[in-house]
Amino acid sequence: MRIVGIRRSVGTGIEVATLSEDGGKVTVIAPLAEFWADPAGYMAREATGPTLASDEVTPVPPVLPGARVICIGLNYLAHIAEGSFRDQEIPPYPTLFARWTQSLTVDGAEVPVPSGEDGLDWEGEVVAYVGRPLVDATPEEALAAVVGYSTFNDLTSRRAQKLTSQWILGKNGDNSGPLGPLVPAAEVGDLRDGLRVRTRVNGETVQDGNTAQMAYTVGDTLALISQTFTLRPGDLLATGTPSGVGYARTPPWLLQPGDVVEVEVDRLGVLRSTVVGNDARTGA
Numbered sequence: 001m002r003i004v005g006i007r008r009s010v011g012t013g014i015e016v017a018t019l020s021e022d023g024g025k026v027t028v029i030a031p032l033a034e035f036w037a038d039p040a041g042y043m044a045r046e047a048t049g050p051t052l053a054s055d056e057v058t059p060v061p062p063v064l065p066g067a068r069v070i071c072i073g074l075n076y077l078a079h080i081a082e083g084s085f086r087d088q089e090i091p092p093y094p095t096l097f098a099r100w101t102q103s104l105t106v107d108g109a110e111v112p113v114p115s116g117e118d119g120l121d122w123e124g125e126v127v128a129y130v131g132r133p134l135v136d137a138t139p140e141e142a143l144a145a146v147v148g149y150s151t152f153n154d155l156t157s158r159r160a161q162k163l164t165s166q167w168i169l170g171k172n173g174d175n176s177g178p179l180g181p182l183v184p185a186a187e188v189g190d191l192r193d194g195l196r197v198r199t200r201v202n203g204e205t206v207q208d209g210n211t212a213q214m215a216y217t218v219g220d221t222l223a224l225i226s227q228t229f230t231l232r233p234g235d236l237l238a239t240g241t242p243s244g245v246g247y248a249r250t251p252p253w254l255l256q257p258g259d260v261v262e263v264e265v266d267r268l269g270v271l272r273s274t275v276v277g278n279d280a281r282t283g284a
Contacts, residue, residue: 002181005062075240119254124199143219151180209242
């Protein structure tokens with residue numbers, strides 16, 4: 001099962017739908033807020049809404065406007081070694097930062113390079129979706145609350161990211177967080193068992209990692225977060241990226257307008273984005 005967000009026409013509300021195997025049709029499950037009120041229940045039942053051609057609807061992330069998008073900044077062991085903590089011991093707690101939902105987009109969307117940037121950097125990832133409230137959860141309870149996963153690309157404006165010690169500016173460019181369809185957790189399994197995560201730029205593999213290499217697991221990280229604030233259904237955790245990012249290369253390699261970047265994750269599929277110039281930013 002692959003779950004997506006759709007909008008039938010301008011001005012209408014977002015609905016959650018299943019995507020057919022060939023991607024040509026969607027079947028409506030429920031309005032967005034209703035789905036996230038009982039995501040596990042809706043996933044366990046057959047979608048009963050209308051079936052529509054995919055080209056008759058506008059794809060949008062199946063994400064609540066008020067959802068928290070929490071990201072692990074350095075998680076894969078080899079990426080930690082090429083980043084801020086090279087030659088240092090792995091910190092006991094993960095580096096966390098936030099995205100706003102407005103930065104999220106979908107498979108196939110165009111991603112503009114902001115002004116002042118030399119390009120965008122790729123970060124292929126897996127996102128986990130929280131399916132029920134978590135307060136002071138154990139790692140086991142937190143992992144059991146995950147209802148699904150999707151591919152994600154944490155496309156980063158490196159210049160903006162490095163202007164200050166906080167990363168939020170560089171991590172919230174327009175359309176810089178493309179998400180693939182949500183796949184139920186039961187179909188994905190435990191990330192600790194290992195899913196291959198690959199990123200390609202114009203067909204060339206630039207990242208090739210495995211979720212078994214994560215330093216901070218999904219359950220441990222969600223449990224840690226739940227000690228400070230309540231996690232709610234629809235919140236997202238971006239689990240970090242493997243080694244091979246562009247800024248750490250010699251010389252650095254950043255995405256330019258016209259480049260196509262793909263993130264492929266076992267059991268989750270391929271997420272494709274096209275990079276465009278800053279003039280594509282409309283402010284809409």
